[in-house]
Amino acid sequence: MASIKDVAAEAGVSVATVSRVLNDHPSVSADARTRVLAAVKTLGYRPNAVARSLRTDQTHTLGLVISDVLNPYFGELARSVEEEARALGYSVIIGNADERPDLQDHHVRSLIDRRIDGLLVSPTDGGSPLMLDAVRAGTPMVFVDRWIPGVAVPVVRADGRAAVRELVAHLHALGHRRLAIIAGPAATTTGQERVVAFREALEAYGLELPETYIGQGDFQAESGRRVTEGFLDLPEPPEVVFAADNLMALGALDAVRARGLRVPEDLALAAFDDIPWFVHTDPPITAIAQPTGELGRAAVRALVDRIEGRPPESVTLPARLVVRRSCGENPTPVQRSTS
Amino acid sequence: MASIKDVAAEAGVSVATVSRVLNDHPSVSADARTRVLAAVKTLGYRPNAVARSLRTDQTHTLGLVISDVLNPYFGELARSVEEEARALGYSVIIGNADERPDLQDHHVRSLIDRRIDGLLVSPTDGGSPLMLDAVRAGTPMVFVDRWIPGVAVPVVRADGRAAVRELVAHLHALGHRRLAIIAGPAATTTGQERVVAFREALEAYGLELPETYIGQGDFQAESGRRVTEGFLDLPEPPEVVFAADNLMALGALDAVRARGLRVPEDLALAAFDDIPWFVHTDPPITAIAQPTGELGRAAVRALVDRIEGRPPESVTLPARLVVRRSCGENPTPVQRSTS
DNA sequence: CCTCCTTGTGGAATCGATTACACGACCTCG
DNA sequence: CGAGGTCGTGTAATCGATTCCACAAGGAGG
Numbered sequence: 001m002a003s004i005k006d007v008a009a010e011a012g013v014s015v016a017t018v019s020r021v022l023n024d025h026p027s028v029s030a031d032a033r034t035r036v037l038a039a040v041k042t043l044g045y046r047p048n049a050v051a052r053s054l055r056t057d058q059t060h061t062l063g064l065v066i067s068d069v070l071n072p073y074f075g076e077l078a079r080s081v082e083e084e085a086r087a088l089g090y091s092v093i094i095g096n097a098d099e100r101p102d103l104q105d106h107h108v109r110s111l112i113d114r115r116i117d118g119l120l121v122s123p124t125d126g127g128s129p130l131m132l133d134a135v136r137a138g139t140p141m142v143f144v145d146r147w148i149p150g151v152a153v154p155v156v157r158a159d160g161r162a163a164v165r166e167l168v169a170h171l172h173a174l175g176h177r178r179l180a181i182i183a184g185p186a187a188t189t190t191g192q193e194r195v196v197a198f199r200e201a202l203e204a205y206g207l208e209l210p211e212t213y214i215g216q217g218d219f220q221a222e223s224g225r226r227v228t229e230g231f232l233d234l235p236e237p238p239e240v241v242f243a244a245d246n247l248m249a250l251g252a253l254d255a256v257r258a259r260g261l262r263v264p265e266d267l268a269l270a271a272f273d274d275i276p277w278f279v280h281t282d283p284p285i286t287a288i289a290q291p292t293g294e295l296g297r298a299a300v301r302a303l304v305d306r307i308e309g310r311p312p313e314s315v316t317l318p319a320r321l322v323v324r325r326s327c328g329e330n331p332t333p334v335q336r337s338t339s
Numbered sequence: 340m341a342s343i344k345d346v347a348a349e350a351g352v353s354v355a356t357v358s359r360v361l362n363d364h365p366s367v368s369a370d371a372r373t374r375v376l377a378a379v380k381t382l383g384y385r386p387n388a389v390a391r392s393l394r395t396d397q398t399h400t401l402g403l404v405i406s407d408v409l410n411p412y413f414g415e416l417a418r419s420v421e422e423e424a425r426a427l428g429y430s431v432i433i434g435n436a437d438e439r440p441d442l443q444d445h446h447v448r449s450l451i452d453r454r455i456d457g458l459l460v461s462p463t464d465g466g467s468p469l470m471l472d473a474v475r476a477g478t479p480m481v482f483v484d485r486w487i488p489g490v491a492v493p494v495v496r497a498d499g500r501a502a503v504r505e506l507v508a509h510l511h512a513l514g515h516r517r518l519a520i521i522a523g524p525a526a527t528t529t530g531q532e533r534v535v536a537f538r539e540a541l542e543a544y545g546l547e548l549p550e551t552y553i554g555q556g557d558f559q560a561e562s563g564r565r566v567t568e569g570f571l572d573l574p575e576p577p578e579v580v581f582a583a584d585n586l587m588a589l590g591a592l593d594a595v596r597a598r599g600l601r602v603p604e605d606l607a608l609a610a611f612d613d614i615p616w617f618v619h620t621d622p623p624i625t626a627i628a629q630p631t632g633e634l635g636r637a638a639v640r641a642l643v644d645r646i647e648g649r650p651p652e653s654v655t656l657p658a659r660l661v662v663r664r665s666c667g668e669n670p671t672p673v674q675r676s677t678s
Numbered sequence: 679c680c681t682c683c684t685t686g687t688g689g690a691a692t693c694g695a696t697t698a699c700a701c702g703a704c705c706t707c708g
Numbered sequence: 709c710g711a712g713g714t715c716g717t718g719t720a721a722t723c724g725a726t727t728c729c730a731c732a733a734g735g736a737g738g
Contacts, residue, residue, distance in 0.1 A: 342693090342694055342695085343694060343695060344694080352695095354694090354695080355694095355696085355697075358696060358697080359696095359697095361695095362696080364697095386694085386695070387693090387694050387695065389693090389694080389695090390693070390694030390695040390696090391694080391695050392695090392697075393693090393694080393695075394694080394695050394696045394697085395696070397696085506708070576685095
């Protein structure tokens with residue numbers, strides 16, 4: 001593969017001049033410029049990004065560490081992150097942590113070794129020493145969706161509290177009084193927050209959230225199934241299950257079906273994180289939709305601001321309730337699914 | 340960030356010795372080794388992968404260019420690729436081409452500029468000059484799922500012909516005679532092949548595939564909807580629609596629903612590419628399942644073989660039919676969905 | 679006409695690693 | 709006891725770019 005020296009030789013100039021042309025530095029004569037550009041074209045020369053990065057200490061690459069690529073929510077997030085990054089001249093390396101802190105650390109380390117310019121993380125846990133070190137060492141970082149409390153890193157996320165209140169209002173209006181939740185891992189902020197928001201919303205209606213109605217899940221489908229079976233085995237099973245993410249909702253749906261029961265007649269179901277497939281399930285599932293694309297773009301902008309020396313901003317966007325049929329017919333017309 | 344020089348100074352040895360310890364070269368004294376390792380630990384030193392890559396001309400990074408991360412099929416592929424690559428000591432940079440040749444070229448170029456060791460591509464088209472140049476220039480490459488005919492690059496893919504025959508047998512046994520297909524882009528091999536396989540399978544039953552029953556889609560949901568509406572407007576609409584991928588099947592489902600019709604009573608539906616959600620749609624969708632994880636792993640192994648100087652092998656794995664309820668009740672017991 | 683400045687260019691240092699080569703110390707064997 | 713190895717180490721070249729600095733040529737101004 002041709003190097004800058006080959007181009008210099010072909011154009012009859014020094015490597016310095018070639019470099020100047022390539023980085024359009026002002027003081028290059030028109031003559032030299034055209035000769036260099038011609039040489040570049042005939043040789044099919046492309047600058048070696050590795051060498052350039054070594055010298056400039058910039059890779060124009062961002063790292064994105066998420067917990068599960070197979071979750072459509074994170075898939076969409078990854079897509080929007082890549083788009084915005086591309087628009088700003090950056091590439092993205094995605095690391096899939098699979099909800100495992102050790103894998104998360106592996107990716108963070110590997111990305112830092114590669115000298116990415118900045119890191120977008122949706123932490124799977126309360127903060128590994130490695131990640132805290134990275135922050136302390138000055139690695140530009142932004143948290144997306146989830147975050148680690150007490151760490152001075154901008155956070156870009158959705159606030160679901162209003163939507164959860166709406167959801168509870170909707171459920172209450174449908175006559176449901178025994179409401180249960182499948183929570184996410186306590187180590188994640190989203191895992192905790194959604195429980196808190198749910199409990200607070202219930203209190204507004206004078207309803208309680210007993211311990212038996214809080215199932216411990218891990219954001220994966222299988223845990224949703226397991227927890228739901230536990231609920232159904234209770235002497236007094238709940239009338240509604242609210243899953244803190246879409247995959248656990250799917251597991252819940254499985255569990256209900258496996259017993260020959262029906263949604264919403266025997267058990268109503270709602271989920272956090274809306275995804276296109278929820279329109280097509282049987283029945284279509286009522287869910288709280290995050291502005292995923294906007295979150296991804298805002299996160300990239302915040303990170304690039306930080307990288308390029310501008311003050312980065314934390315961003316919180318509202319989530320909204322999308323009512324479908326999984327909690328009962330005749331929904332209060334809060335908001336209807338459009339698609 | 341500490342460099343190898345700092346470590347050398349701290350340990351009281353030369354950089355060469357540090358490098359030898361790090362790459363566990365045999366001729367280093369035990370004494371020097373322990374001093375270097377101690378220095379590495381106290382400084383928290385990590386080798387700069389950029390500098391190392393420049394010198395060794397290896398990045399231990401693979402590029403993966405796929406057409407749509409939001410498609411669960413490619414999501415799963417990406418995941419298995421990353422897993423296998425990680426097991427073999429490589430990282431993966433994913434480029435999302437969105438079925439657009441220009442974006443595909445953008446990513447290929449960007450990956451080559453970054454000097455990735457090899458490229459995994461699922462081409463969106465018949466082969467851009469850029470990609471052909473890359474092959475000619477000797478960039479290690481492997482095609483996954485789709486490929487470009489006439490190019491000397493190993494291909495890892497699934498053969499769906501047997502499964503398509505099974506599907507047609509299943510449909511025929513259910514009494515369906517008017518079968519239509521929503522095809523993928525003609526520029527992709529998978530787009531063409533699935534039509535050919537379908538037609539051949541029909542011929543075995545003395546059935547024809549008229550032009551009006553071949554709808555042109557682009558692997559996106561919206562095109563599935565559009566094509567299905569066209570089918571339903573036909574004077575003699577088909578009894579079955581076979582979508583060449585999962586997203587177009589979803590669009591088809593939408594189109595049927597929008598007219599107040601039902602699957603499978605009014606129109607039966609089957610899809611290429613099985614995904615977890617198909618179990619939960621209304622009705623569950625009969626689909627042809629590719630061994631996606633195995634494809635991803637095989638592709639990585641082939642690429643790494645090529646990179647490390649071993650002869651790479653093309654791999655073709657069989658796809659299989661998973662019968663659910665979207666083509667009619669009482670399915671012939673060819674194979675039942677398990678989950 | 680001589681200085682001073684601007685403009686264009688090249689030489690060489692630099693980024694952080696790897697590695698060929700040289701060299702001194704010590705060992706072994708005839 | 710000396711020749712020839714082996715072992716451990718350091719010096720320096722190298723990868724492909726960017727960029728500081730020096731310098732030559734030419735123009736402007738006194």
